[in-house]
Amino acid sequence: MNPAKTLIASLIILSSLTLWGCSREQATTEQVPFVMVAQPTTSFTEQKSYAGEVKARQQTDLAFRVSGQVMQRFVDVGDQVRVGQVLAKLDVKDAQLQLNASRAQLESAQSAAKVAEQELTRFKQLLPMNAVSRSQYDAINNQYQAALASLKQAQSNYEVSQNQTRYNQLVADKSGVITTRNIEVGQVVAAGQAAYQLAIAGEREVVIGVPEQAINDLRIGQEAWVTLWSKPQDKFASYVREISPAADQSRTFSVKVALKTQSQDIQLGQSARVFFSSLQHNILSVPLSSVSANEQQAFVWVVHPDSRVHKLPVTLGAYGRDSVPVLSGLKPEDYVVVGGVHLLHEQQKIRPIDRENRAVAVSTAQKPTGEKS
Structure with a gap:
């Protein structure tokens, strides 16, 4: 073989081996991630969260003070009402008849009292002249006192009948929004039976249910924050206002979480989530x-x-x-x-x-965890 060709072939083989070695070393280096x-x-920082519902801090049931048949209702769920607004009316026929009867009794008692007063006046004039006996005068005086008592009773009955007539109108005593309606036109309701539930305008809070194994971790005044399901990016500072002393039928304790600042974005009935955080050292x-x-x-x-x-x-x-x-x-x-x-x-x-992409030197004095000496 030509010596020149042999030399060239040797150089090619040597170069290939050198390049292969470098490539292998580089590949080995790249395999260390x-x-x-x-x-x-x-x-x-332990964080717990509970789902809840936005409710008014103050809610009240509105009911008629007398029984009767519902003739008209003027509001429904979601309606805003103001103080003094008429919400519903009962049939007033029976109440009107009772009022008329009471008025007649009152007029009769007034006449009887007037006659008894006139009779007593005459006997007062005859008594000094001994034209009537003392016993006769006392009897007339007793009749007059009884007539006055009957007049007072009739007056009270008449005022009660007037009130009964006015009670046939259900009037809002606070401003707010109707959250529940329990009556229909034509329905016969009893006195005190809830007709509407009114959420009083003002502060809002979130009511959550906490399981019995976690209720001892909460306390009155504990800080929390609330998010709405419709706006999870917004956070509202809040605190625990009330913790129920007894569990309900679902075996959870009702906890009321009050918002520190009120917002127009928070509406009644919205779904919310309450978060509690605690730092453990x-x-x-x-x-x-x-x-x-x-x-x-x-x-x-x-x-x-x-x-x-x-x-x-x-x-x-x-x-x-x-x-x-x-x-x-x-x-x-x-x-x-x-x-x-x-x-x-x-x-x-x-x-x-580390998190800033800086090399971390693990100390050689550190004994690997889990290895025996």
Whole structure:
């Protein structure tokens, strides 16, 4: 073979081997991924939320003070009413007849009292002349006193009948909005039977149901914040105003959460959610993104001093909005992978970085969690 050709072939083979080696080294380097890590925080903000409904702080049932048949109703659910507005009327025929009878009795009693007074006056004039006996005078005086008593009774009955006639109109005693209607035209209602429910204009609050295992975590005056389902981006500062001392039929306790500031955007009946937050110290917590599970066993990836990851089983508490408390299995000095945990495998070498993409040097003095001495 020509020496020149042999030399050229040797140079080509050598160059290929050199390039292959460089490519292999570069590929090996590229296989070590950059992974974000962080140490667990030593506090945990526990957040709980409950669904509720916006209601008026003050609500009252409106009812007729007398029984009767409903002849007219002038408002319905959702209508705004003002003080003194007539809401409904009953049939006044029977009440009018009773009023007429009471008026007649009153006029009769007035006449009887007038006659008794005149008779007493004559006997007073005859008594000094001994034209009548003392016993006769006392009898006439007693008749006069009885006539006055009958007159007072008739006057009271007449006033009661007048009131009964006026009570056939149901009048709003507060301004607000009608939230419930329980009557129909033609219906016969009893005295005191609720005809309407009125939400009094003014403050609004959210009523929630809290299960019995969580009711002891709440207290009067506790801070909270409210969001509306229609506007979840808006938050309204609020506080616990009232906690029911007994559970209802659903085995939950009614809790009323008052809004600190009123807004026109908050309407009666809207769906809302109430959030409570509490900061717990001396509890390790990690981001939700750092937790994975295998066969119902939760674990996190911790980084060894040699920059290799190790799967560490942990015991978790109640999940929060962005993080979860770690009850056991983790130490404060451990570095935990906080993203891409599903792409890692045991003893994989990584390049740990923090949230600002700065390299993290895991201390060689750190003893890997879960390993024996």
